[in-house]
Amino acid sequence: xxxxxxxxxxxxxxxxxxxxxxxxxxxxxxxxxxxxxxxxxxxxxxxxxxxxxxxxxxxxxxxxxxxxxxxxxxxxxxxxxxxxxxxxxxxxxxxxxxxxxxxxxxxxxxxxxxxxxxxxxxxxxxxxxxxxxxxxxxxxxxxxxxxxxxxxxxxxxxxxxxxxxxxxxxxxxxxxxxxxxxxxxxxxxxxxxxxxxxxxxxxxxxxxxxxxxxxxxxxxxxxxxxxxxxxxxxxxxxxxxxxxxxxxxxxxxxxxxxxxxxxxxxxxxxxxxxxxxxxxxxxxxxxxxxxxxxxxxxxxxxxxxxxxxxxxxxxxxxxxxxxxxxxxxxxxxxxxxxxxxxxxxxxxxxxxxxxxxxxxxxxxxxxxxxxxxxxxxxxxxxxxxxxxxxxxxxxxxxxxxxxxxxxxxxxxxxxxxxxxxxxxxxxxxxxxxxxxxxxxxxxxxxxxxxxxx
Numbered sequence: 001x002x003x004x005x006x007x008x009x010x011x012x013x014x015x016x017x018x019x020x021x022x023x024x025x026x027x028x029x030x031x032x033x034x035x036x037x038x039x040x041x042x043x044x045x046x047x048x049x050x051x052x053x054x055x056x057x058x059x060x061x062x063x064x065x066x067x068x069x070x071x072x073x074x075x076x077x078x079x080x081x082x083x084x085x086x087x088x089x090x091x092x093x094x095x096x097x098x099x100x101x102x103x104x105x106x107x108x109x110x111x112x113x114x115x116x117x118x119x120x121x122x123x124x125x126x127x128x129x130x131x132x133x134x135x136x137x138x139x140x141x142x143x144x145x146x147x148x149x150x151x152x153x154x155x156x157x158x159x160x161x162x163x164x165x166x167x168x169x170x171x172x173x174x175x176x177x178x179x180x181x182x183x184x185x186x187x188x189x190x191x192x193x194x195x196x197x198x199x200x201x202x203x204x205x206x207x208x209x210x211x212x213x214x215x216x217x218x219x220x221x222x223x224x225x226x227x228x229x230x231x232x233x234x235x236x237x238x239x240x241x242x243x244x245x246x247x248x249x250x251x252x253x254x255x256x257x258x259x260x261x262x263x264x265x266x267x268x269x270x271x272x273x274x275x276x277x278x279x280x281x282x283x284x285x286x287x288x289x290x291x292x293x294x295x296x297x298x299x300x301x302x303x304x305x306x307x308x309x310x311x312x313x314x315x316x317x318x319x320x321x322x323x324x325x326x327x328x329x330x331x332x333x334x335x336x337x338x339x340x341x342x343x344x345x346x347x348x349x350x351x352x353x354x355x356x357x358x359x360x361x362x363x364x365x366x367x368x369x370x371x372x373x374x375x376x377x378x379x380x381x382x383x384x385x386x387x388x389x390x391x392x393x394x395x396x397x398x399x400x401x402x403x404x405x406x407x408x409x410x411x412x413x414x415x416x417x418x419x420x421x422x423x424x425x426x427x428x429x430x431x432x433x434x435x436x437x438x439x440x441x442x443x444x445x446x447x448x449x450x451x452x453x
Contacts, residue, residue, distance in 0.1 A: 045216040048223035051108035052163035055226065058104065059156035062097050062149035066090060070146070088136065094145040098234050101148070111227045114236050116141040148233040155229065159222050166215045173208025177201045278314040282307050330369050334359050338369050339390060346376050348388050348405070356394040360451045364429060368392065368401055371422050371433075371447055375403045378419070383407025383443060399451040402444065409441035419445070 069090025077083035095117065105111040136142075180201050195201055289303035330338035336354040343350035359365065372390055379388050385407030393400050411419060412435065423433040431449030 041216070045219055047108050047110075048219045049163055049167070051104070051223050051226070052159045052219065054104065054108070055152070055156035056160040058101060059153035062094070062101065063153035065093050065097070066146055066149040069093060084133070084137075091137070091139075091142040091146065094149050095142060098145040098148055101152075101230070102234055105227060105230055109223055109227055111230070113227075113231055113234050116144070116234065116236050144233045148230070151229070151233070155226070159226060162222060163219060166211070166218050170208050170212035170215050173204050174212055176204050176208065278310050282310040282314065285310065330365060331362070335365055335368060335392060339372055339392065342369075342373055342376055343390065346388070347380050348376070348383075348385055350376060350388045350390060352390045352392075354392040356392060356399065356451075358394075360394070360399055364399055364449055364451060367425050367429060367431075367449065368399060368447070370425060371401060371445075372403060374422055375445055378411070379403075379405045379407065379443075382411075383409075383441075385441075385443075394451055397451060399447075399449045401447040401449075403447075404442055404444050407441050407443060409437045409439050409443050411435055411437035411443050411445075422447075 069086060073083035073087035073090060075083065076086060099115065102113045102115070105113055176195070177198075180195060195204055285303050285307040289300045289307065292300050292303070329341055335356060336352075339352050339354060343352045360368075376388060376390075379385050383405050385405035388403070388405040391402045391404075419433070419435060426433045426447055426449060429449050431447060434446045434448075435443070436446075437443035
């Protein structure tokens with residue numbers, strides 16, 4: 001309540017006008033709020049109609065290549081297994097087309113259907129090409145995409161016809177009084193009855209009004225049914241897929257824990273065999289120098305020089321150990337500077353190209369640095385290479401690292417070498433590590449990791 005005691009008439013009038021303006025604004029906002037749901041339902045109705053009308057062409061687009069691919073693959077399967085690559089191509093095509101279909105649901109219905117395909121995983125160590133082929137051909141999400149591609153055509157024929165019928169039929173009945181006199185037989189023929197007189201024509205128009213009012217509900221109901229089927233076949237994991245994914249995550253977690261334990265033991269070993277031994281020698285030299293300080297100054301100076309050298313070597317080893325765990329330059333300046341530092345310390349000449357744009361997460365950066373560091377160490381120790389190349393690129397949602405050397409080749413990630421530990425680290429972030437290293441070289445290590453800034 002505003003107090004107006006002692007206020008002039010003009011001020012009272014202005015206050016009244018202000019309150020009136022506020023009241024009118026509130027009324028206008030309330031009216032807009034009441035109208036907004038109607039506008040939203042109207043937009044949903046027309047978008048649902050557009051979705052149902054595009055069902056049929058999309059059904060044809062998905063049905064034709066899927067049926068042709070399945071027919072060819074089954075027909076050519078006895079012919080030296082030629083049908084297998086065709087079947088793989090058919091599955092891939094079905095997954096690509098259903099990705100477009102999910103985008104159509106998002107645009108027309110606002111229905112976001114997540115991609116059921118699992119993230120790219122690290123190649124399983126020791127897995128043969130036959131096992132990889134079986135895993136690819138038995139992937140449930142691929143066959144669900146094929147099932148949807150085959151089902152959409154007959155389903156879309158029904159929804160397309162109903163959408164056309166519900167709107168055109170309603171309008172035809174509603175406007176019957178306008179053109180009924182011009183129809184053959186003098187009126188609309190419904191099979192069991194012919195509408196000729198005015199009261200019957202008006203009655204049919206009233207039925208058209210009822211149909212037209214119910215048409216939005218029918219259209220939205222058909223769209224909701226369409227979305228429910230799409231969610232069931234194109235949506236996230238079924239129980240079986242979820243169980244498999246949990247198993248993969250458990251395996252990945254175990255490998256990451258093993259890799260972390262191996263890294264902890266390496267750090268303990270380096271501390272014990274390196275810096276600790278030097279610090280022990282430093283303490284002994286200082287003790288001997290202290291005991292001879294008064295009796296033999298020359299020998300004491302020699303011992304102090306030796307202790308000074310041991311202290312510098314211990315500092316260098318501790319600095320290298322800390323850099324191997326997580327270098328400060330990686331945190332401060334990112335991958336480009338950190339990998340350039342690695343290349344500068346490598347005994348093999350290394351060319352580094354880094355283009356990542358926005359910096360990825362610190363976890364991905366740390367794993368990328370460790371992978372490159374370990375790979376360059378292996379190049380220096382085992383490959384007999386004269387040059388190496390490191391290329392880091394950020395693609396759509398992915399960080400890709402390619403490490404190449406011109407050495408003798410023969411590297412194998414399944415042999416239990418350091419590459420197996422790298423694969424374990426990469427798999428911890430749902431990445432994968434691939435090694436191509438034929439005898440005679442070159443060796444190419446490709447690492448792909450999901451990249452989130």
